[in-house]
Amino acid sequence: MNWTWFHRLASPPSFFRFAQRLAPWLGGLGLLLLVACWFGGLVLAPADYQQKDAFRIIYVHVPAAAVSLTLYVAMAVCGAITLIWRMKLAECVLIAIAPVGASFTALALITGMLWGKPMWGAYWVWDARLTAELVLLFLYLGVVGLNGAFDDARAAARACGLLAIVGAVNVPIVHFSVDWWNSLHQGATILKFGKPNISADMAWPLYCGLLGTYLWCAAAVLRRTQNELLLRERGTRWVRELGTELDGAADVS
Amino acid sequence: MSAFVALFARELKLAARAKTEWLMPPLFFVIVVTLFGFGVRPNDPQLAAFAPAILWVGALLAALLSLERLYRSDQEDGTLEQLLVSDTSLTFAVFVKSLAHWLLSGLPLVLLAAPLASMLGLPSAQFAPLVLGLALGTPCLSFIGGFVAALTVGLPRGGALLPVLVLPLIVPVVIFGAGAVRAAGQGLDAGAPLYFLAAILMFTLTVLPWLAAAALRNAFE
Numbered sequence: 001m002n003w004t005w006f007h008r009l010a011s012p013p014s015f016f017r018f019a020q021r022l023a024p025w026l027g028g029l030g031l032l033l034l035v036a037c038w039f040g041g042l043v044l045a046p047a048d049y050q051q052k053d054a055f056r057i058i059y060v061h062v063p064a065a066a067v068s069l070t071l072y073v074a075m076a077v078c079g080a081i082t083l084i085w086r087m088k089l090a091e092c093v094l095i096a097i098a099p100v101g102a103s104f105t106a107l108a109l110i111t112g113m114l115w116g117k118p119m120w121g122a123y124w125v126w127d128a129r130l131t132a133e134l135v136l137l138f139l140y141l142g143v144v145g146l147n148g149a150f151d152d153a154r155a156a157a158r159a160c161g162l163l164a165i166v167g168a169v170n171v172p173i174v175h176f177s178v179d180w181w182n183s184l185h186q187g188a189t190i191l192k193f194g195k196p197n198i199s200a201d202m203a204w205p206l207y208c209g210l211l212g213t214y215l216w217c218a219a220a221v222l223r224r225t226q227n228e229l230l231l232r233e234r235g236t237r238w239v240r241e242l243g244t245e246l247d248g249a250a251d252v253s
Numbered sequence: 254m255s256a257f258v259a260l261f262a263r264e265l266k267l268a269a270r271a272k273t274e275w276l277m278p279p280l281f282f283v284i285v286v287t288l289f290g291f292g293v294r295p296n297d298p299q300l301a302a303f304a305p306a307i308l309w310v311g312a313l314l315a316a317l318l319s320l321e322r323l324y325r326s327d328q329e330d331g332t333l334e335q336l337l338v339s340d341t342s343l344t345f346a347v348f349v350k351s352l353a354h355w356l357l358s359g360l361p362l363v364l365l366a367a368p369l370a371s372m373l374g375l376p377s378a379q380f381a382p383l384v385l386g387l388a389l390g391t392p393c394l395s396f397i398g399g400f401v402a403a404l405t406v407g408l409p410r411g412g413a414l415l416p417v418l419v420l421p422l423i424v425p426v427v428i429f430g431a432g433a434v435r436a437a438g439q440g441l442d443a444g445a446p447l448y449f450l451a452a453i454l455m456f457t458l459t460v461l462p463w464l465a466a467a468a469l470r471n472a473f474e
Contacts, residue, residue: 083467131424138421145417149408158471159404162464166400166422173425 010089012229013238019222027219033212037063040205048202057115059205063213065108068136069171071101071217075143076168079161089225091157092232094164095147096224100217102140109133120184128177129185136174139167153232256341257349264353274319278358279365282315286369304373305383305434309427311369312362312387313394313420319358320398321415323350324406324469333406337473343466351399351462352392359391379434382443386430389450393426394419396457396465403468425453 008014041059048055078094081087112130113123124130143160150156178185198206233239268275289307293300300307327333336346366387367380375383401418405411433446 135421135424138417142418142421145414146404149405149410149414155471155474159468162468162471163401163404163418166461166464 010087012088012092012233012236015089016226016229016238016242019226023219023222023226026215026222030212030215030217030219033208034216037205037209037212040208041202045202045205051119054115054118055202057111059209061108061111061115062206063209064104064111065133066210067213067217068101068105068108068133069174070214071097071104071221072136072140072164072168072171075101076164076171079164082157082161083165088154088232089229091154091161092225092228093221094157094160095153095228096221098140098143098147098160100220100224102137102144104213104217105133105137105140109137125184127184128181129174129183132170132174132177135170136167139163139170142167256345260341260346260349261353264350264357268353268357274322275357275361278315278318279361281318282311282362282365283369285311285314286373290373298374301374301376304370304375305379305431305438306427307373308366308370308375308383309387309390309431309434312366312391313423313427315362316358316391316394317398317416317419319354320395320402320419321412323354323399323402325402325411328406328472333469334473337470343469344462347399347403347465347469348458348462351395351465354399355392355395359395363387363391375434376438379437382433382437382447385447386433386443386450389447389454390426390430393450393454393457394423396461397422397426400461400465400468403465403472406469407472426450429453 009018037059042056045056047053075094075097078090078097081090082094109130112133116125117123143163146163147156147160150159173180177183230239230242286307289303290300324333327336337343363384366384370380370383371377398415398419401415401422404418405414408414429446429449433443433450436446437443
């Protein structure tokens with residue numbers, strides 16, 4: 001198999017152009033799916049027999065929580081690539097993922113709390129799933145903080161990679177916490193073996209929401225990676241050429 | 254073996270010359286626990302119920318105090334660079350340093366735990382799981398904390414960052430450690446959480462010195 005496309009993609013200028021082309025599509029498609037999810041979930045789907053309309057927060061909560069875990073795994077994988085192959089691009093992706101992941105973890109926690117108040121009678125309970133997700137937020141913020149403390153961007157990314165790898169121990173704990181411990185949080189409904197425990201007319205908006213959130217996140221990470229690349233490579237020729245291109249375009253308009 | 258003795262003896266000698274440094278964590282532990290006694294109304298029976306959490310969090314915070322110094326002073330006087338270029342494995346050196354850290358600032362806390370527990374009114378049946386749990390849990394902190402100290406060694410703002418990075422990583426230690434004491438309080442077997450602590454300790458002993466060595470090399474690149 002020919003791997004030259006892969007090596008070419010790893011170089012900052014070609015990845016920048018690749019992301020420039022891809023990000024609007026991912027973001028646009030993601031937004032479209034999210035709108036479908038919101039319409040399907042908030043208008044078309046029937047109310048739950050027990051939770052009534054309050055269950056509809058699932059269309060924000062579940063995608064945000066799923067993304068928060070996936071992004072952490074992606075960050076740890078980038079950390080491993082950073083440490084083993086010293087790939088500049090992986091460093092930038094790692095740094096780009098941390099704030100996005102932290103935001104979605106916070107979103108999952110906040111929507112979970114809003115859902116918990118009417119259903120459990122409390123915004124917060126000291127439950128395995130909730131505390132593990134909170135620790136995940138601290139881990140994300142730790143990576144952001146550690147990155148900010150370094151002067152040298154490359155050393156920062158490698159240190160963050162190490163921290164991300166150690167923190168990855170928490171990911172299976174979050175995912176399986178509802179099976180391992182007696183939890184107030186409900187068990188796995190969709191991401192499990194066998195048939196999902198959700199009726200089809202409630203499920204399709206949720207699947208749209210999941211896919212839409214993933215695409216939206218991918219676009220956000222690509223955009224942040226682009227910024228990081230520009231910041232790090234600001235002295236190089238391709239960035240200066242990009243700058244003059246943009247200047248030229250601004251002069252014409 | 255001679256490298257082990259040399260490194261370990263050096264840590265002890267340095268500690269013997271700076272007595273206040275390793276006297277601070279036990280003192281801090283005593284003060285924190287006493288403050289809880291002042292915070293509630295006199296002889297509140299609730300205090301005994303919260304004693305496991307107070308003692309565990311107090312001990313971990315106290316051990317955290319001396320973590321920043323673990324590599325900072327070695328980095329300032331150039332010892333760390335000597336370790337990096339020497340033919341002794343860096344992973345091994347990190348292991349020895351973390352072990353010495355535990356001996357100097359973890360073990361005194363373990364020994365202090367029982368008297369402090371009786372001060373808080375913890376029933377004596379819970380002493381054994383408390384002390385045993387701390388004996389397993391404080392080395393975890395020395396090794397996890399040693400890794401984070403290695404990550405932040407050259408940083409000008411590392412001091413404030415260190416606890417923020419360490420504390421989320423030691424959540425499982427607190428859960429199982431305080432859990433063992435509570436289990437004993439309810440007349441249950443404290444074995445299961447203690448075995449979990451032992452498993453976490455084995456994991457940290459084997460994996461983290463290796464990662465800490467990688468972090469130190471990164472700091473000097």
